[in-house]
Amino acid sequence: MLFNSYIFIFLFLPLCLAGYFGLNHFKKYRLAQVFLLLMSLWFYGYFNPGYLLIILSSVVINYAFYKGMSAFPAPERKKAILIIGLAANVGILVYFKYMDFFLSTCNQIFKTDFALLHVVLPLGISFFTFQQLSFVIDAYRGEVPGYNFLEYACYVTYFPQLIAGPIVTHDELIPQFRDVSKKQFDWENFSKGIYLFVLGLSKKVLLADTFGNAANVGFADIGGLNAAQAILTMLSYTIQIYFDFSGYCDMAVGLGKMMNFTLPVNFNSPYKALTITEFWDRWHMTLTRFFTRYIYIPLGGSRKGELRTYLNTFLVFFISGFWHGAGFTFLFWGICHGIFTIITKKFKSFFDALHPALNWIITFGFVNVAWVFFRADSIRDAFRLLNRIALFRFGPIGDEFLSCFKLPELVYLVKRIPFIQNYTYLLLLAFFAAALFIILGKKNAYERMIEFQPSVKNLLSTSILLVWCVFSFAGVSTFLYFNF
Amino acid sequence: MQNSNHKKWGIAFFLCTLTLLIILGSITAYIDPYFHYTGPKEGYSYPISNQRYQNDGIMKHFTYDAMIIGTSMTQNFKTSEFDRLFQVNSIKVPFNGATYREINDNLKTAVEYNDNLRVVLRCLDYYRLLDAPDNMRYDKSLYPTYLYDKNPFNDVSYLFNKTILFGPTRKVLLYTDTGRETTDFDSYGYWQDDYEFGKDAILKTHTRKEKADEVSAISDADYQNIFDNITGNVTTLAEENPQIDFYLYFPPYSIYYWDDLNQLGTLEKQLDAEKYAIELLLRYENIHLFSFHSEFDLICDPDNYKDYTHYGADINAQILRWMKDGEHLLTTENYEEYCDTIREFYTNYDYDTLYQ
Numbered sequence: 001m002l003f004n005s006y007i008f009i010f011l012f013l014p015l016c017l018a019g020y021f022g023l024n025h026f027k028k029y030r031l032a033q034v035f036l037l038l039m040s041l042w043f044y045g046y047f048n049p050g051y052l053l054i055i056l057s058s059v060v061i062n063y064a065f066y067k068g069m070s071a072f073p074a075p076e077r078k079k080a081i082l083i084i085g086l087a088a089n090v091g092i093l094v095y096f097k098y099m100d101f102f103l104s105t106c107n108q109i110f111k112t113d114f115a116l117l118h119v120v121l122p123l124g125i126s127f128f129t130f131q132q133l134s135f136v137i138d139a140y141r142g143e144v145p146g147y148n149f150l151e152y153a154c155y156v157t158y159f160p161q162l163i164a165g166p167i168v169t170h171d172e173l174i175p176q177f178r179d180v181s182k183k184q185f186d187w188e189n190f191s192k193g194i195y196l197f198v199l200g201l202s203k204k205v206l207l208a209d210t211f212g213n214a215a216n217v218g219f220a221d222i223g224g225l226n227a228a229q230a231i232l233t234m235l236s237y238t239i240q241i242y243f244d245f246s247g248y249c250d251m252a253v254g255l256g257k258m259m260n261f262t263l264p265v266n267f268n269s270p271y272k273a274l275t276i277t278e279f280w281d282r283w284h285m286t287l288t289r290f291f292t293r294y295i296y297i298p299l300g301g302s303r304k305g306e307l308r309t310y311l312n313t314f315l316v317f318f319i320s321g322f323w324h325g326a327g328f329t330f331l332f333w334g335i336c337h338g339i340f341t342i343i344t345k346k347f348k349s350f351f352d353a354l355h356p357a358l359n360w361i362i363t364f365g366f367v368n369v370a371w372v373f374f375r376a377d378s379i380r381d382a383f384r385l386l387n388r389i390a391l392f393r394f395g396p397i398g399d400e401f402l403s404c405f406k407l408p409e410l411v412y413l414v415k416r417i418p419f420i421q422n423y424t425y426l427l428l429l430a431f432f433a434a435a436l437f438i439i440l441g442k443k444n445a446y447e448r449m450i451e452f453q454p455s456v457k458n459l460l461s462t463s464i465l466l467v468w469c470v471f472s473f474a475g476v477s478t479f480l481y482f483n484f
Numbered sequence: 485m486q487n488s489n490h491k492k493w494g495i496a497f498f499l500c501t502l503t504l505l506i507i508l509g510s511i512t513a514y515i516d517p518y519f520h521y522t523g524p525k526e527g528y529s530y531p532i533s534n535q536r537y538q539n540d541g542i543m544k545h546f547t548y549d550a551m552i553i554g555t556s557m558t559q560n561f562k563t564s565e566f567d568r569l570f571q572v573n574s575i576k577v578p579f580n581g582a583t584y585r586e587i588n589d590n591l592k593t594a595v596e597y598n599d600n601l602r603v604v605l606r607c608l609d610y611y612r613l614l615d616a617p618d619n620m621r622y623d624k625s626l627y628p629t630y631l632y633d634k635n636p637f638n639d640v641s642y643l644f645n646k647t648i649l650f651g652p653t654r655k656v657l658l659y660t661d662t663g664r665e666t667t668d669f670d671s672y673g674y675w676q677d678d679y680e681f682g683k684d685a686i687l688k689t690h691t692r693k694e695k696a697d698e699v700s701a702i703s704d705a706d707y708q709n710i711f712d713n714i715t716g717n718v719t720t721l722a723e724e725n726p727q728i729d730f731y732l733y734f735p736p737y738s739i740y741y742w743d744d745l746n747q748l749g750t751l752e753k754q755l756d757a758e759k760y761a762i763e764l765l766l767r768y769e770n771i772h773l774f775s776f777h778s779e780f781d782l783i784c785d786p787d788n789y790k791d792y793t794h795y796g797a798d799i800n801a802q803i804l805r806w807m808k809d810g811e812h813l814l815t816t817e818n819y820e821e822y823c824d825t826i827r828e829f830y831t832n833y834d835y836d837t838l839y840q
Contacts, residue, residue, distance in 0.1 A: 006638075006640045006641065006644070010640065057583070073811050187487050187488075187490040187491040187493075187494050188487050188490040190490070190494050191490040191493045191494045191497070192490075194494070194497065214794050238778075275767075275839065355541070407646075408646055408647055408649075408650035408651055409646050409649075409650050411650075453489075454489045454490055454493035455493075459493055459496055459497055459500060460500065462497060463497055463500040463501045463504060464504070466501055467501060467504040467505055467508065468646075470505065471508065471644050471645060471646040471649065472643040472646055473641070473644070474642075474644070474645045474647070475532075475626065475645070475647045476537065476628075476645070476647045476648060476651065476652075477536070477622075477626040479626070
């Protein structure tokens with residue numbers, strides 16, 4: 001199920017809140033937790049009930065590792081269980097996400113003929129696998145107190161964070177499940193939660209999807225782009241991925257808040273970052289935290305000399321690239337980030353001496369270029385798009401690209417403004433200006449939620465935004481009928 | 485105090501959102517541009533142009549006792565001519581490129597919602613005889629199934645939909661405001677005036693196929709497929725509804741289509757498929773099956789066509805007259821002779837002359 005769907009907003013969410021708080025109200029705490037687990041499983045299995053088997057197996061296996069470590073506390077046995085646990089989790093991820101990539105790469109390089117598996121990638125598998133990896137490692141380190149299976153299953157499957165993060169750790173969520181003071185409906189948390197949820201929903205539905213359509217148009221016809229179109233295509237994707245991902249995380253945090261749970265912040269205005277290190281401190285923060293805790297520091301972090309620090313940094317970004325997707329484009333994107341991070345560390349004094357505005361341009365420029373590799377179908381396509389920019393041959397923006405910004409409701413409004421003849425360019429400019437202003441010039445959604453105070457203004461704006469989003473969920477299909 | 489303000493905000497937010505949803509949703513619910521709840525409202529004019537969105541509502545809520553249904557081959561039929569010749573009150577619901585399955589699913593809707601239905605005129609596109617019985621023209625996700633089913637809850641996709649609100653719903657108001665009339669069924673889907681006809685027009689969009697090395701023969705699996713396609717998507721409905729007369733016909737594609745079959749080596753297979761389909765269709769008294777493949781002058785005259793399959797409105801009108809007069813009606817007595825005649829013609833035609 002998606003947050004941005006009718007069924008989630010009109011059925012799932014009201015039912016979930018009513019059931020959870022209703023049961024807790026009558027002090028049926030255990031039943032409320034079972035209810036939450038069942039709702040989360042419904043949420044996850046909505047599109048493909050077959051996914052449930054995968055996630056439930058993963059939960060059972062990892063809980064068994066945790067219990068195994070408690071039952072066999074001797075270090076060597078614990079270590080053996082840890083190794084099996086890591087191998088099992090990585091194995092599941094490799095099988096579902098990377099096997100076809102490995103096989104097709106092998107077939108290409110060695111001219112072999114391995115049949116591809118064509119397994120359907122279970123939603124959120126990268127997230128819940130990393131979450132459980134961290135749990136097994138923490139269990140090995142003796143940092144996991146006694147959790148029962150229901151609490152653990154509820155934690156992993158908790159629907160707000162299940163599909164796209166943030167990557168919540170057990171010690172952030174399970175104690176909150178247990179906290180009796182959080183089991184009563186709270187109007188303040190509800191209103192803050194709904195406020196953040198609607199801001200996130202708007203980022204996703206009104207902005208990310210609009211820019212996403214434009215990016216799709218550009219990337220579908222790289223050869224036909226002039227420099228202006230190529231720049232706008234690149235920028236569109238930069239804006240899309242930020243609003244899409246951070247919007248989804250805002251919704252997750254907002255949903256948690258409605259239920260009195262605090263989920264970790266995952267995005268803190270990353271495009272405001274002045275350096276690439278700062279960018280990674282602000283972008284997908286829970287992933288950065290995972291890599292720092294479970295890969296970078298165990299590898300020695302920055303404690304084993306300069307060269308080793310760079311190597312560790314590079315490794316983290318290499319793995320990060322791979323985590324984001326099974327393909328050379330993602331790997332290349334990770335490598336680029338790794339190299340650029342090393343460069344900025346190595347020449348820190350040089351970058352520090354630059355004017356902050358210049359540092360921002362360098363960082364934002366690099367992030368943009370790197371996203372091109374992340375989005376493109378192949379590394380070759382990414383270079384083709386960058387080449388279109390480098391050729392510096394400017395021209396008009398294509399109609400198909402412009403039409404992505406011609407939302408019917410905006411066209412209706414703009415047509416009523418006197419003296420405006422050509423509104424197509426106006427809408428494009430308005431979207432880019434608004435997006436960049438929201439990204440760079442405004443407080444982010446989480447900050448706004450923290451400062452939220454009830455007012456008529458935010459009541460109306462939240463209400464209108466929610467209705468606008470709901471009205472944007474469904475479109476009208478175009479039935480292409482070539483040759484009549 | 486703090487919590488009480490938040491409580492007020494929360495309740496006001498809920499009420500405000502609900503009010504906005506109801507107000508905006510009511511506009512589409514009332515205007516109902518896709519006729520999901522009723523037929524056209526008194527005092528409003530409706531543009532009819534979106535087949536997969538509007539035909540369902542037309543079949544469910546319009547008043548009629550006859551219908552024309554099929555692919556683009558039926559778009560140029562004029563219901564006024566059909567009504568006059570057959571003494572009926574008809575609607576036209578074309579589905580461009582539709583498969584037998586899709587058309588049959590829609591026919592079932594019409595039958596279910598309209599007890600007065602007595603006459604159905606339906607084209608059976610020749611090239612879809614060998615389709616898999618469940619084949620659909622488009623991916624499942626593209627169809628607005630929320631309009632087709634009986635689930636009132638998924639109507640949210642219709643009512644809370646800005647593309648519909650600012651598109652079709654608003655267009656009804658504009659249509660009404662500018663004094664235009666609701667699209668009539670003569671003009672709905674009518675494309676005759678938008679195209680050029682003749683050999684040059686055909687060859688602009690059609691390239692001759694490469695000659696295949698081998699000739700395909702019809703197999704047992706093909707026969708089974710035709711059986712499933714015809715019984716599942718054509719005859720079962722006729723059998724279950726003896727009160728309805730089904731006027732079915734194979735649309736007469738141009739000679740360039742037959743050249744395609746010949747070049748691809750599937751001509752004999754297609755003729756065998758047609759013969760078997762005819763045998764399956766002739767088993768029912770309420771099916772009146774017509775084929776115009778023996779109208780060689782019509783088929784071989786490129787001026788009748790805008791591309792290699794689509795004939796002009798005059799041919800549609802002629803088809804209606806032939807049907808009315810019972811010409812080209814296939815019967816158990818004449819179908820074998822018909823099959824032999826067309827086999828003789830199309831297997832011996834000098835197709836190379838078409839490109840000279």
